[in-house]
Amino acid sequence: xxxxxxxxxxxxxxxxxxxxxxxxxxxxxxxxxxxxxxxxxxxxxxxxxxxxxxxxxxxxxxxxxxxxxxxxxxxxxxxxxxxxxxxxxxxxxxxxxxxxxxxxxxxxxxxxxx
Numbered sequence: 198x199x200x201x202x203x204x205x206x207x208x209x210x211x212x213x214x215x216x217x218x219x220x221x222x223x224x225x226x227x228x229x230x231x232x233x234x235x236x237x238x239x240x241x242x243x244x245x246x247x248x249x250x251x252x253x254x255x256x257x258x259x260x261x262x263x264x265x266x267x268x269x270x271x272x273x274x275x276x277x278x279x280x281x282x283x284x285x286x287x288x289x290x291x292x293x294x295x296x297x298x299x300x301x302x303x304x305x306x307x308x309x310x311x
Contacts, residue, residue, distance in 0.1 A: 205250055205251035206250075209250070209251055209273055213272055213273070213280070214280050214281070214282055215282075216243060216255075216280065216282045217243070217246075217285070217286075218243050218244065218245065218246055218286075218288060218290070218291060218292065218293060219242065219243065219285070219286030219287065219288035219293060219306050219309075220242070220243050220282055220283075220284065220285050220286050221240070221241070221242050221243075221282075221283040221284045221286065221306075222240070222241070222242075222243055222257060222280055222281060222282055222283060223238050223239070223240045223280070223281040223283060224238070224239045224240075224257060224268075224270055224277060224279075224280050225237075225238055225277070225278045225279040225280070225281070226238075226239055226270070226276060226277060226278070227275070227276050227277075227278050236278060239257060239259070239268055240259060240283070241257040241258050241259030241266075241268075242257065242258050242259070242286065242293070242296070242306055243255055243256070243257055243293075244256050244257070244258045244267070244292065244293040244294065244296060245291075245292045245293070245294070246291075251273055252271070253271070253272040253273065254269050254270060254271050254272065255269070255270055255272060256268070256269050256270075257270065258293075258296060258297075260304070265297065284308050284309075285308065285309040285311070286306035286307065286308065286309060287306070287307045287308065287309040287310075288306060293306070
């Protein structure tokens with residue numbers, strides 16, 4: 198088991214930003230189309246973080262044209278090139294799945310004042 202932990206710890210990105218559930222983030226995703234690749238930005242609210250270590254994932258939700266879109270990103274994947282924190286949210290839950298049922302201003306997360 199120690200060998201597996203050594204391999205996973207050595208392959209973890211150390212430059213991964215510190216963000217929590219409730220934060221608004223911009224995720225820079227590398228998309229491959231044919232033989233070309235480009236960076237696409239997905240901006241939204243982090244509604245969940247799962248696991249830890251090498252297999253850590255986070256779920257980002259945004260509303261586009263009145264339709265809610267959620268994407269799950271592996272944090273240490275080469276597909277995710279960068280994660281920018283736009284603002285920190287003030288929440289009291291570890292998972293914000295209740296935002297799925299809310300519409301308009303009720304789906305907003307208050308900003309944390311530091």
